[in-house]
Amino acid sequence: MALVDERRHFSKRLLEALRKARIDASSPTRIAREFNLRYHGSPVTAQSVRKWLTAKSVPAQDKIRVLADWLKVSAQWLMFGAHDSATGQQGWALNQEPRDYGVENSALSRNFERLNESHKKIVLEIVRALLAAENKR
Numbered sequence: 001m002a003l004v005d006e007r008r009h010f011s012k013r014l015l016e017a018l019r020k021a022r023i024d025a026s027s028p029t030r031i032a033r034e035f036n037l038r039y040h041g042s043p044v045t046a047q048s049v050r051k052w053l054t055a056k057s058v059p060a061q062d063k064i065r066v067l068a069d070w071l072k073v074s075a076q077w078l079m080f081g082a083h084d085s086a087t088g089q090q091g092w093a094l095n096q097e098p099r100d101y102g103v104e105n106s107a108l109s110r111n112f113e114r115l116n117e118s119h120k121k122i123v124l125e126i127v128r129a130l131l132a133a134e135n136k137r
Helices: 003-020 028-038 046-053 061-071 075-080 105-114 117-136
Strands: none
Touching (some): 003 061, 003 075, 028 061, 061 075
16 A cells, blocks of 8 residues: 555544544644643644644554553554454454553452442432433444
8 A cells, every 4th residue: 555545544534543542633733732631752733733634644553552541442453454363353343451540350349339329329320321421432
């Protein structure tokens, strides 16, 4: 595949991932700002982001990984549009790596059981509402 085609296909996938993540692709400045909050290297400029969005350039692999994690897609899909063997999903493959929130499941379960019944109901309602909101995305 020609380099021009690779850039064009990357741009399409990036725009799709931004759309699905409900991030306004018409503001490269906002995207750059949000990206830089997550990236630990030299900050990217709005002009760099604009080049990604308009198929003028493709970011380096370390930036691809940060974009993928932020947008909850696989880096492999974002870069190549390929099947992600790690998740077994084609295309829009969510990163489902376990995250450490500083609480073990067993401790969380024990703490939940220590709550009174009305507080347990509140926690369950919050969890259900969050799950419903995620399912609407």
